Amino acid sequence: GESVGLHLPTLSVQEGDNSIINCAYSNSASDYFIWYKQESGKGPQFIIDIRSNMDKRQGQRVTVLLNKTVKHLSLQIAATQPGDSAVYFCAGGSGNTGKLIFGQGTTLQVKP
Amino acid sequence: NAGVMQNPRHLVRRRGQEARLRCSPMKGHSHVYWYRQLPEEGLKFMVYLQKENIIDESGMPKERFSAEFPKEGPSILRIQQVVRGDSAAYFCASSRVDTYYEQYFGPGTRLTVT
16 A cells, blocks of 8 residues: 655754655655644644655755655755754645645754 | 634543544635544544535544534534544644645644543
């Protein structure tokens, strides 16, 4: 079946450094991907999405890269701040079903 | 500009009781999605609804769970005869009809079954 998975359960970075969170997926039919940030006790917060016909998309301090050849995407956070500490999920979807398949999540810890 | 609203935020039910979870989508959004999150896990899709119509319920357990999104009022996720394994956080998301890939989530309802 379909799966979306993150490579590392926990990532620890120094404040001010760049963070890279990785995600792999199995369904080559996935045509969009979304990154979410979830803080403790809260709902997932939309960060950025990317369609399968793109290989890069940039937002404010974030960049998502999509490599369809190896079915891999990454979220890069520039100049990581303490407020970036959270669990990050990648999710994939296909067609117009709206059904998202979520990965397990990577916990980002930012050290001051 | 209110986001997705869910209530109650916390719900405690005894085994065998019914749980009703409510979700009001963002203004201008006509599609609603329900997900379940067990502790230390990612979210699992349950059901996707439009007004008065279930589009995809492939993630819903076959028994005891039902969902609706009436013409007026919030979407309701209903769990009958709850069991301890139903304890989880239930999240609702919403999107516009033409941007289903931009789903915005509510704060969730944390259900505890005692």
